[in-house]
Amino acid sequence: MREAYHDQLGELAEQLASMCGMVGDAMELATKALLDTDLAVAERVISDDAKIDDARARTEEDAYSLLALQAPVATDLRTVLSVIHAAESIERMGDLALHVAKAARRRHPQPVLPEAVRGYFAEMGRIAVDLARKAEQVIRTQDIDLARVLDDEDDAMDDLHRHLFSVIMAKDWEHGVPAAVDITLLGRFYERFGDHAVSVAKRTVFVVTGKMPGYSSDATDL
Amino acid sequence: MREAYHDQLGELAEQLASMCGMVGDAMELATKALLDTDLAVAERVISDDAKIDDARARTEEDAYSLLALQAPVATDLRTVLSVIHAAESIERMGDLALHVAKAARRRHPQPVLPEAVRGYFAEMGRIAVDLARKAEQVIRTQDIDLARVLDDEDDAMDDLHRHLFSVIMAKDWEHGVPAAVDITLLGRFYERFGDHAVSVAKRTVFVVTGKMPGYSSDATDL
Structure with missing residues (x-):
């Protein structure tokens, strides 16, 4: 019974890790579609979202079965519930990649991004994909130090995001309101x-250590 | 045992309903802060978010205890898991009200909204608060017809949201990029x-009927 439980838990972790891989790929392609004004790539992200x-x-479903069949308690219960939460977060990451791809499709054949902000999105895209890959690795290796690196990288994303706002809000912004929107x-x-x-990685840390790391997400001030 | 289980489940539903009330109040006050440029009201929403x-x-925690102590299966298990998901959604609603209040605070004493879009936000705020109140009622009454009304009202919100974009993207928009952002x-x-x-109401329908309603959320195209 205990062994079956741990096999099933290992499979769940593998499924989560593989989902991280999928949304990392989706964001990589969506960013390519955005930067290269590539309709075919955008369409691929849009049609692949159903797989995620x-x-x-x-x-x-597998997590529910495990709960119903094994009725885990204490740490084991929290582990399975963490999987359910993490799966929801990762699906949401897929939705966000989908939104990026849809933006590229909607403006095609016009590029969405003026030259002035392309570099920001190339870098935010690079970090986003890297965060998804690192979250995948954290799930596979349960490396809690790596989870902390993830948090630092997300701070770099937040900095870029803030700078991006200062670029579009600047008096010399010449690309108009629709581009800014x-x-x-x-x-x-x-x-x-x-x-x-970051939240996916945190859940993994919680599973390993029993403590939820305190660093916060969505600290963005608008 | 079964009776204790149903008492505890009823208490969980009551906690969820009460959380809906809290985020409805938060969004009502945040909208007031936004429309009236009222710093004190914005501060109140910001400090009250911790309560949510x-x-x-x-x-x-209570849902976890119930799972650990009662080890529910089948429908009962899904019910408790729905509570956990719904609680996450409702907390997120609180975060969104918090973001609105922070926007009002950040621009104070300047109003965030030009006159041209005040009406949109008054109406979107009214619908948002009403949706939270109706979600509260759906949880309390398990009225699945009311859950459907919620979905229609959310369509009205999406329409307003789309119109809002057409206003700020229009050639005669005269309030500049920062306001548009x-x-x-x-x-x-x-x-x-x-x-x-809508997703909270759907989860309740799922608990009552065993089927997840098919209508979709976040259908927004950017």
Whole structure:
């Protein structure tokens, strides 16, 4: 019984890690679609989102089965509940990549981003993908030091996000309101993606240590 | 045992309903702070957010205890897991009200909203508060027809949100980029608040009927 439980728990962790891989790929492609004004890549992200939703539904079902069949208590119970929460966060990361891809599709063949902010999104995209990959690694290795690195990287994302606002709010912004509106929402999508990756890593730390790390996500002031 | 279980489940539902009341109040006050440029009201929402977070932590702990002590299976298990998911959504609604209040505080004593969009936010605020109140009622009464009304009202919110974008993106927009950026994010906060309220009501329908209603949230295209 205990062994079956631990096998099943290991499988759940593997499913979560694989979901992180999927949303990392989705954000990588969505960012490429955004930067290269590539409609085919945007369409691929949009049609692949259903696979992420399916993976989440499967993970949640498996977690429910484990709860129903093994009725874990104490730490084991919290572990399974953490999987359910993390699966929800990772699906949300997929939705945010989807929103980025949809923005690229909506403005096509026009680029969404003026040259002045391309560098910001290239870098926020790089960090977002890296955060998803690192969250995947944290789940696989249960390396709690790596979870802390994730939090620092997310701070870098938040800094970029703040700078981005100062660029579009500056008096010499010459690309008009519609571009600024697109950029505002896109910036928010990357920033939230990072927050969710940190929250997934935190849940893993909680499973390993029994304590929820105190650092906060969505600390953004608008 | 069964009776204790049902008492505890009833208490959990009561805690969820009360959390809906709290976030409805928070969004009502945050909207007032935004429309009236009222710093004291904004500060109150900001300081009261911790109470919502505490209520969520308590609800989640109580749900964990119930799982550990009663080890429910089948429908009962899904009910308790729905409570855990709903509590997360409601806490997030509180965060979104907090973001609105922070926007009002940040621009004080300047108003955040130009006259041209005040009406939109008055109406989106009214709908948001009503959605929270109705979600509270759905949890208390398990009225699945009311849950459907909630979904229709959220469509009205999405329409307002889309119109709002057409106002700020219009060629004759004369309030500049910084106001447009604030309005873009604020619009998103109200729209997400509505999505979460619908998702809370859906979870209740799921508990009552055993089926998750198919209508979708966050259908927003950017």
